[in-house]
Amino acid sequence: MTQEALLRTPLYDAAIALNARMVGFSGWEMPVQFAGIGQEHHAVRKDAGMFDISHMGKFSLQGKDVLTQIQRLVPSDLSRLQPGQAQYTVLLNPQGGIIDDLIFYYQGLDLSDQQRWVVIVNAATTQKDKTWMLENLDTRQLTFHDHSLEKVLIALQGPKAIAHLQALTQDDISSIKPFGHLEATVLGNPAFIARTGYTGEDGFEVMVDPAVGVELWRSLLSTGVVPCGLGSRDTLRLEAAMALYGQDINDSISPLEAGLGWLVHLDSKGDFIGRSALERQKQEGVKRRLVGLQMQGRNIARHDYSVLFEGKEVGIVTSGTLAPTVGSAIALAYLPVELAQPGQQVEVSIRGKLYPAIVVKRPFYRAKK
C-alpha cells in the first residue's frame, strides 16, 4: 500500500525550526506541539498564542445573489448578516445530519454589485464540502473559488492577541466585533482579519498570502506570541465545548442533538436542505443530546468510551481530556435526553472499570470579559 505524501503548509519550515513535533492530520503534516501542550494552553488563556491553521479549507463565493443560494445549504438565516459580519453554521444533508461545521463571512458588494462571501471549513472535510456545495449551488449564477492551497491562515488567540496584531497593522482592529471581519492591511499587505477562533478566548484569524504569512508568523514570534500546535488547540476548544467535526458531530448527528439549536433559525427563513428533518425532530423532540461530563477522579474519558447509567450502556463519549484551565478531566458525550440534565450522575467505562462522572453545563470554561 502506498501512502500519499502529506501536504505541508507554507509555515512548515517555521514549525520545524522551532522543533515542533509533527503529526499527520487530515492529509497534512502539522505541528501537534511546540514547547508542550500545557504551556501552550496556558499561554492562550493568559497571554497570546498562535496556530498555523492554513490546512483549513478556504472558499470564496461571488455573484449577484449568492445569499439566496447559500441559504439553501444551512439552517441559519444568513440574510441577517451585514457586510463585515459572519455566522458559524453547519452544512446539512437531507436527513438533517451535519456534513460539516463552518463559518460564512459576508463581505458586502463589490463595485459591480456582486455579493462577496468567504467560507472557512475544516481541513478534513474540504473536498467533501466543496463537492457538496458545487452540487447544490447554481455555478452559472456565481463564482466559486477554492483558495485552500493559496493562502496562509494564522489563528492568533488570547487576551493579548489584539495588542500583538494591532502593532502590525494601521487598521483599527478593536473596531472588529466578535464574529466580525475586515479587509485590512497587515505588514503592508492585504489581509483578511476575522475576530473568530476555536479556543474560547478573544482572538483573530488572519488570512494572507504565503510569503506574508511567513513574515507574520515571524513577527508575532518576535513579540512573544507562543507558537501552539494541534494538541493545545484541542484542549482549548474542548474547555470551550466547541465541537470537533468527525468526533463530536458527524453526518448522522443533527445540530439539535449537538447543542447547536441556536444556529437553527426555522422561524425566520425559508426552505433549506434538511429542514423537514429538523422540523420533525423539533416536533417529536430529540432522543439524545450532547452534554458536558466532569469526571469525579483523575481518570480521563476518551472518544468512544461508553457511558453507563444503572449498569446499562446509555451513551458514548465523543471527546475527553484533562482540562488544563478547568483542572479536571472533562468530556463531551451523547446521552439520552432524560439523562442530559446538569447534576445527573453517570459512569464512564474506562479500560473495563466504571468511574463516576457528573453532567455539567457547557462550556466548561468561559473567558472573562
Next chain:
Amino acid sequence: MAFEYPDHLKYTDTHEYTQLEGDVAIVGITAFAIDQLGDIVFLEVPDVGTEVTKGESFGTIESVKAVEDLKSPVTGTVVEANTEMADAPENLANDPYSAGWLIKVKISDPSEIENSLSAEQYRGLVEGS
C-alpha cells in the same frame, strides 16, 4: 534532543527501565518515552501484591493525546507502587529515574533481566539512524 540514560539501569525496547536491588526490581519509564508522550496527565499503577508478568501490562500512562500501556520488564509481585507519582503524574518528566520510579517488584526469575538492553544499546535504539 538528547536524554540521559543512566548506565546502572537496564532497558527494554518498549522504553521501560529496571534497576535491580537484591531480588527487587525498580521499574520506571525512560526520559525518551516521557518526552514522546508529551504532557503526562494520568498514571495508574497496580496495588501492592499484584502479580505482574514480563511483557504484559502493569498499568496505564496517559498524555494529553495518547493512552499507553505500561509493560512490565519482569515477572513477580509488586511490593511497592509509587502512588505519590500517580497523584501528580505531571512531575514524572522532572525526574524519571529516581523520584519517577513506578513499581518495585519482587522478582521470581533474575535471568529475565539478563537480555535487557544496556544504556548504550538503548540509546542506540532511540537515537540511532
